[in-house]
Amino acid sequence: MRLFLVVFLASFALCDKNYTLQDIENVFGPPQGAPSIELQPPLADAQVPTNLTENDLSDDYSPSVADYDKFDWILTKRIAVTSNENFLISPLGLKLALAILVEASTGATHAEISNVLGLDVDNEVVRKKFSEIIDSLQTKSSDYILDLGSRIYVGSSVHPPQQFAAIAENFYKTEITSLDFSKADLAADSINQWVSNITQGRIPNLVDAGDLQGVVSLVLNTLFFKGTWRHQFNPNMTFNHDFYIQANLTKPTPFMQTKNKFFFTDSVKYNAKILRMPYKTGNFAMYIIVPNSLTGLPHIFNDISGVRAELASLTKHLVDVKIPKFEFEYTSQLDGLLKELGVRQAFEDTASFPGLSRGQTPGNRMRVSKVLQRSGIVNNEIGSVAYSATEITLENKFGEDEPKAILVANKPFMFFIQDEKTRQLLFTGRVSDPSLFDGAFKLPSLFAVNIATLDCLDGAASDLSRLNFFDIDLLRYTAEDRPGNVMISPASIKSTLAMILEGSAGTTEDEIRSALRLSPYKDEFREQLNTYLNLLHVNTRGVSIENANGVFVSNKLKLNKDYVLMIQKVYQSELRQLDFAYTNNVSEVINKWVFEKTKGLIPGIVEPANISPKAEMILANALYFKGSWAIAFNPRYTRPGCFNYRGACTNVAMMELHAELNCAYVENLRAHAVELLYEGGDYSMILLVPRDRDGISQLIRDLPYMSLPQITPLMEPTDVRLIMPKFTVDYSENMALPLRNMRIESLFTKNANLSGIYEGASSQVDNIIHKVHMSVDEKGTTAAAASGAMVIPLIGAELLLKVDRPFVFFIKSNKMGLVLFEGKIEQPNIIENVLVEPSKNIQNNQNRRYPNPYF
Structure with missing residues (x-):
């Protein structure tokens, strides 16, 4: 019931x-x-309709x-x-x-x-x-x-x-x-x-x-x-005009136009025009907010709580209004x-x-x-x-002498309709494309809110972008309640899970596929994952990425031929047969493979004692990343500084950079976002620094609802004096618990269905061991990750921004939106027995968009 x-x-x-x-x-x-109503080009000077009375034209407005x-x-x-x-x-x-x-x-x-x-x-x-x-x-x-x-x-x-x-x-x-x-x-x-x-x-x-x-x-x-409308639009004056969907994409759209006395303001706070369009009797009105720039709408929504106060600045002007028809x-x-x-x-x-x-x-x-x-x-x-x-x-459970204002809504804009007496919002919305009729927003679960876009994949972009949902879930369930540094590679974990997914069926397949946000059809998700894996091989002047998948299987078992074919063709995996009775030899072979693939940064992933006598197969993934900053930190500016962690001040090596960086204060997260580009501009590190010294846990909890694809449009080029710590982290984690919390559960039980791997046999997974090495210094970032999956068991004028408290970071592809590494830093490199130098008194330009967070 x-x-x-x-x-x-x-x-x-x-x-x-x-x-x-x-x-x-x-x-x-x-x-x-003309004998009939047709769309006409705009007239030279739209006149106020003469058959309306003075009472019709009057409109009292007193914001409260x-x-x-x-x-x-x-x-x-x-x-x-x-x-x-x-x-x-x-x-x-x-x-x-x-x-x-x-x-x-x-x-x-x-x-x-x-x-x-x-x-x-x-x-x-x-x-x-x-x-x-x-x-x-x-x-x-x-x-x-x-x-x-x-x-x-x-x-x-x-x-x-x-x-x-x-x-x-x-x-x-x-x-x-x-x-x-x-x-x-x-x-x-x-x-x-x-x-x-x-x-x-x-x-x-x-x-x-x-x-x-x-x-x-x-x-x-x-x-x-x-x-x-109190001031109606003359249909005879409706005309076709370009509406900017994107900077390089316009659509011809029927625009209505009128010129009349409206309450209006050109808002400095929002860099946008705000127009009040009353209905007859004045009991209700629609408000339209049109940003002055094509990319300005996200900033308005980011600080939307201030809209009500901004309405107090509306004053009556003669306004030339041109807005699109939309449905x-x-x-x-x-x-x-x-x-x-x-x-x-x-x-x-x-x-x-x-x-x-x-x-x-x-x-x-x-x-x-x-x-x-x-x-x-x-x-x-x-x-x-x-x-x-x-x-x-x-x-x-079971007037004419007044300055004439112009509002042309030819770019995405916000609107709302309110009851003027009670100030209640009947409707709010956004028009991004007046030509579209249908739309939907769905939140099937609490942890699948973030939206990402990938522009560069022919036909498969929207599907591939859903892989990013997994990244934020993984960070939250790994880092939220764990003290200290956390360093994970969602790309590495996804590669390992992809190989398991290929051999799974039933509930196990559904759980992994759902967590990865893949298509329910094998042909489609194989194409998605193959496209994704192809993106993890880069060798340019500024960035090197190498991804490798390996399958190490017992020589006593017979693998399903279709599984072998898919592992090699789709998942680009090396396949080796080993005698698992000799655990020392097995660990030596696997660790040597990981050492080579990570350029020696990860010497090993599995110890002989970790290999169960019942083990039949180990699936391993190694991911290597090395990047040089587009704008390097000057080592001469690096000096000891105070890093606050759990109420204590620790001496760490603080780097300093004076440069124009993409930056924003994200009100939704109560955090500053700053982007450090790697050479070439195709990859970057995003730092999210909570405004509150103890805000790291809340920041991580909020990330599923304000993810990177939503943060990126908010950032703007800003002169920044960035002070941040150097850090080198070697991190190891059993990922079984985080994955269980992400509803990949049957994989780790006797009910696991991995029937597609072997002929006439099935297995279960005990654990996933994940190892990551990362070093961030003045020149750039060197990172490596390794995941191993073993079947029984499974292993695998500046803004001053001072990063002096625990923070979150992401390393991502800017073209594809894919996250390679992510984590939180609570304990950077400690400098022993060194006094913290007092900060130099440098005058900083104040920027209203980015509240000074710490000083």
Whole structure:
């Protein structure tokens, strides 16, 4: 038995598209020189429509401090950083639905949802606030339509307490209705009919019979908005204009234009233009934020919490507005995002929702399993109509003389629509490509949020980019709770797992493939991995990379011929047969192979004592990287310095560099990001330095939600005085536990299915031993990693940025976005018995975009 909770269903679009020629001519007059409406080139000087009264043109705007909107901005920001595509969400719709869950919950479940929404601890204050919001939204007017409806459907086994029913009805205008969920077809028809009626047919089929299997209760919150611009666009003046999708990619797009008095500002803070476009009566308005540069939108979303304060600078100007028509639908799966924000108990077996079912007996205890929102928007010349749907599934737990401003939205921009009285955000979104109609954002799990793009792979780029998801998971589960330095090579681990994957089947195959984010089809994931492995061979003036896979197998066993073929052809592996009875000889052969492949940096990976008498095969991977800095540190500037670790100051060798480097302060992570390029520019090291001295653990926990592909666009060339430690690390780790935590579990049990490796036999994996050597100094970086997998067992004017605390680093390919090495440094090279020199008093230029973190 489960509760399927559709938390929000709303609708937004700009004007019904089915307006007639007569409607347009009544407002704007007939088109000049043409019998019908056609797209026309822009006129020399767009005039304010003369048939509008002075009252129509008046528009009072007085920005005020808004409350209960912190969640709205955070939600928008989190969705925005996951990709660069169009998106549309309704923060208010989701918030109203979650507020009902707050009323139905107790204990930690109640506290978490309430805290994430930023609600007052006094329930009466919360209820009064939401009652005011709903009353405002339900105000009737002849100039717009806004229908808000909430309903809780309950099955025969669910009996909400009378107190909860009264609160839902009195404060949230939510009615409770009985429904027989056992008759799924009829129940779905009834639900869809109610939703379709409120959204005027925009969402005719929210649920189907399959969605209602086992459902005991369903909560719906619907919102429908239809309005008209106060200053409408003349369709006769709509013209084709280029919209910049990327710097070198444009699309011809129908642009609307008008010239009128609007509240407007050219924001210095965001380097962007902000325009308020009111609807008739002034109860609602759309705000458009257009960055002045093509790459400026990520910076706006990165600091979106400051938008509300920036609206206070809007003043009335005569503005020449040119914005594109756009229409798209969007689907977002939000359960992972809500977990990230702190709503976790609601998804666990310990969830508590007694308000939804009296007594919470074992048969009707519930937990949230899915949160989904569907939405859409159409933007054209006359006005507005809006639609969106969010599903939360709960299951059983078992003037002319003024300067004229110009706004041309010919590049990706942000918009939001708010209720001007309560300052609540009805909808927020981004337009990256006005020509696209469909979009989706999905968070299937808490740890798979980051998005990456690879431009250079013909046809396979998007699939290969998913390999990066594994990298952040691996770092988190390896480093989060482990003190000291951590150094891992996700590239090396992936190479080893790829060879195991080829011989696995059933649950074991599914777990490895899922962790690596590979296609479910063998032909496809073989191509993905082969392409990936081909990228790990580089020999240029500035960078050398060498990757090697080796399979060492018992001479007493017969390998599957298909497996041998794939290992050699796809995974570029060397194959050697050995007598595992002589463990000294086996370890000597394998260690010599690793020594050669890592240029002597890793002398060995396996000891004779580590080789089980039952061992049948060892799979090994060796990865070597050597890079020279594009801008080297001057050794003369290297001197002792203080590195803070767990409250103690340790003397370490600090290098210093004065150069223009890509740099950003990433508010989402409360950390500074700086990029050090290797010679040639194809590879780089990214340092992430937490603003707080003890912020390393929080930084690592947050990385799954703000990964490298999202950080990179935020960095800009900046004059930097960088002070950072030299470090040399030899690191060894049994990766079995981190991989188990990443849900690769059956591989390490007797239930492992490796039936594709041998003819007539199968095996299991005991452990994975991973060794990494890395040295970072003034000239560059030398790194090597080795992973071994053994089947029974398995082995395998400057910004001053002073890196004087534990930090995270990545070495990556800039063209492909692939991470070769990653880790955290908590204990750099210690200099014994040397006093720390006081820092020289160097005047630093202040840069508002990068808050001075330490000085």
